[in-house]
Structures are given as C-alpha cells and as structure tokens.
Amino acid sequence: MNIQFRESQDAASPLTTKTAIADCDIHPARATRTELYPYLAKRWQHHLEVYGVHAYQGMMDGPPYPKAQPNASRRDAYPPEGGPQGSSLSFMQKQLLDPNNVQLGVLNPLNTGQGIRNHELSAALCSAINDWQIDKWTSRDKRLKASIVVGNEDGLSAAAEIRERAGDKNFVQVLLLSRNVEPLGQRRYWPIYQAAEEAGLPVGVHAFGFGGNPITPSGWPSYYIEEMVGHSQCQQSALASLVLEGVFERFPKLKMVMIEAGFGWAPSLAWRLDKAWQRLRSEVPHVKRPPSEYIREQVWWTTQPMEDPERREDLFDVINWIGWDRLLFATDYPHWDYDEPSRVLPAGVSEADREAFYLGNAKKLYGVS
Secondary structure, three states: OOOOOOOOOOHHHOOHOOOEEEEEEOOOOOOOOOOHHHOOOHHHHHHHHOOOEEOOOOOOOOOOOOOOOOOHEOHHHHOOOOOOOOOOHHHHHHHHHHHOOOEEEEOOOOOOOOEEEOOOHHHHHHHHHHHHHHHHOOOOOOOEEEEEEEEOOOOHHHHEEEHHOOOOOOOOEEEEEEEOOOOOOOHHHHHHHHHHHHHHHEEEEEEEEOOOOOOOOOOOOOOOHHHHHHHHHHHHHHHHHHHHHHHHHHHHOOEEEEEEEOOOOOHHHHHHHHHHHHHHHHOOOOOOOOOHHHHHHHHHEEOOOOOOOOOOOHHHHHHHHHHHHHHEEOOOEEEEOOOOOOOOEEEEEEEHHHHHHHHHHHHHHHHHO
C-alpha cells in the first residue's frame, strides 16, 4: 500500500522554473504524543495522563488500517531527524514547499480534538492545536496558513474559538470533518456557520471523522478501497444535508470547501436534488431555490483525489459544470495518495484556467495576496 517517491534532480530545481501553486490540503503531524502539552492547562494534561479520551468511536490515532499504511503516508516522507511523516517543517520545506514552488499551503491537521465526548476537553485540545499550528508552522514559514480546528460537536464552543481567531492572519478557514454525530446541516452545527460567515472564513469539510457512524449508509466496509471511495458518499450526504436543512439559505455568504473526496459526483448529485426538490419542495419551504444554485455559488472543491476518466473531455465537462473558478489544487501531503502538481491537469487547459486552478482561486477564496 505504501508508495515511495525517489528524490529526483527535478526536486532540487530553482523555484523560478516551476509554476507557483497553492496546496490546499497539507497535513502537519505532531512529532511526539505530548507535543501539545505546552498549550494545554495542567488540568487537561492530567486528564489525558489519567483518563485519556472518551471518543465517539475507536481508531482515533488514525485510519482503520494503520498497519497497511502508517499515518496513511508516503514512506519517503519520514523526516531524517525522526518522528512521523509530516512532523518536520524543515523536511516539508525540502520535500514539498520549495521544489513545487508552493506560495500558499493550507494546513489541515487531523486527529485533533474533534470527535471526543468530553466537549470541554475537545475544545481545549482544538485550541491547543491552533496555538501549535502558529508556533510550529505558520510563524516559521509565511507560505503556510492554518485552518481553525474546532470542537465540532459543541457548536457554541466551536463558534467561540472561531471568533477568538477571527482576524488572525495565521488562519484562512475553519476545519470540519465529514463524519460527525449528525449530518452537517443539523442545527447543532449552525453556530459554527454563523461564526465563520461573520469572520469571512470558508468552512472546509475534510474527508474522515470520528462521529461513530459507518462511512457507508449500509454499514462498515470490509476493505480499505471501500473506505477510500466511501469518502465521496459521505461528502454527498453532508452536502445534501447542508442544502436541505437550509444552511446555505440562512447563511448566504457562507463558503464551503469540500476536501479530499473528489468532485466528479457533484453534477449528478445536484441534478438529483433539483429533480426531487421540484416535486417535494413543499416539505422544505426554507429551500427557496434549486439545490444546484446553492452548490454552484457557495461550494469549492479541492482536487485530490482528482477524477481520472479515460476521455479528458469527460473531466472537462464536469469541471465546466462546477466552474474552473471553484477548483483548488491540493497534494494531500504527506499521504500516500499524494498528487504530483505537474501531472494533474491534462493538456488542453487555457493558461487563464490553469493559473486559476493552481493558485488564483485559492488566493481569492482565502484572501491571501
């Protein structure tokens, strides 16, 4: 399952030889289990040592297949000084940021404080993660921007964390996961959307999560490949919930980013929602427009995993429906299914669309000059 990349001459090329890009899905990791302790009150340090965490489900330390692909990451991403993949800024600079001319890198830390039943502990861990992102990453490399991690199952504390970080240039979005206790359109999450809209911050919904529910609507899968493709099913449920619960109607300036679940399914989901809405709209009078209109106006998509149909025309048809201005390039570094920037787009893309795809869309969405 692991993929190892060989270091090439290309990796050491001067920055000016490559197109500048934004990487909108980078996963930083903690080097040690206790790396967050300096950002946690003594009470919570003691709590973790004595009681640990009470999660909605197991597997909090990683995906359900940790032996097959440690930290879900590339084998060549282990830092030379030790520690897990993604835990070294200097190695990330050498392996990802410098050789690919990354001008903007958006950090999406996983395995944070989300999905913990003790909501006070969840909030404390999320706040600590946010402080850690500044101290270890964004303050040391101005190309990097962080996502605000929030205790997602407690909407009020999550909103408080967003408001506390609002205006801090280290942060460019709020981070949620797709698997939660309830579908993301439910009212318990509305304080998050209200605070994000007030702050002018997009809400990123990354694949994975710890809400205790199976990834598929029919139960837990048997194989890792089912887990991988199941992310798109989970994101579809989340997006349908956001539309039909009226989140986009209630928060018209809210911007959502669907991360690491593909985007080829977006048109067909929107078409089906539109057809059902035409017949059943009296059930959801708060959804005042066809669902596709909300999706096309308020949703952005990261590209890893990039759909790869046999005919490039099929890919272009999907993107033309979504809009070239709605796609954000992502590598998913340091994970094993990393997308190499130079190999993502097929031939036939205009220079303007190519520039928007790799950099312009992200800078505009995240307000980075």
